[in-house]
Amino acid sequence: MFEESVASTRPSRGRVRDGRRFGAWSAGRARQRGLSLVSLIFVGVIVVFLLVIGAKAVPAITEYFAIDRAVQKVAGEGQTVHDIRSAFDRYATVDDIKSIYGKDLDITKDGDRVIVSYSYTYSIPILDNVRIVIDFAGSNRDHPGRSLQP
Secondary structure: HHHHHHHHHHHOOOOEEEEEEHHHHHHHOOOOOOOOOOHHHHHHHHHHHHOOOHHHHHHHHHHHHHHHHHHHHHHHHOOHHHHHHHHHHHHHHHOOOOOHHHHHHHEEEEOOEEEEEEEEEEEEEEOOOOOOEEEEEEOOOOOOOOOOOO
16 A cells, blocks of 8 residues: 555656656647637637628629629720610629619720720628728729620
């Protein structure tokens, strides 16, 4: 019985390196890595929040690409301002574009080329009184030669 108590009070066998003892018990603790449960929950909440914002931004980006395609198409179709605006309104009806209308287009002429440009803001509601506002702008001048494609 005395031997058991003496054996339990002896320090664990292990090598001493840099003043620290490395044995079976201390080596196991040194290898533990990872996140605690609280840290994991915190990181999970942040990831879910960013995914929700990303999911709410997808319709805005999709609509921007639809507007850009429509502007590239109508730039080569019409010769008058009215023709270009009405052609854009037709494309907007088909592609379900709600943020901008034909009357919002800025149509100018640079030499013999028609330049159609646009700018608008898109508001994404996050919480009750918190919103993300994205400013979109572009023109067919940004993509030279694309308006000539069918």
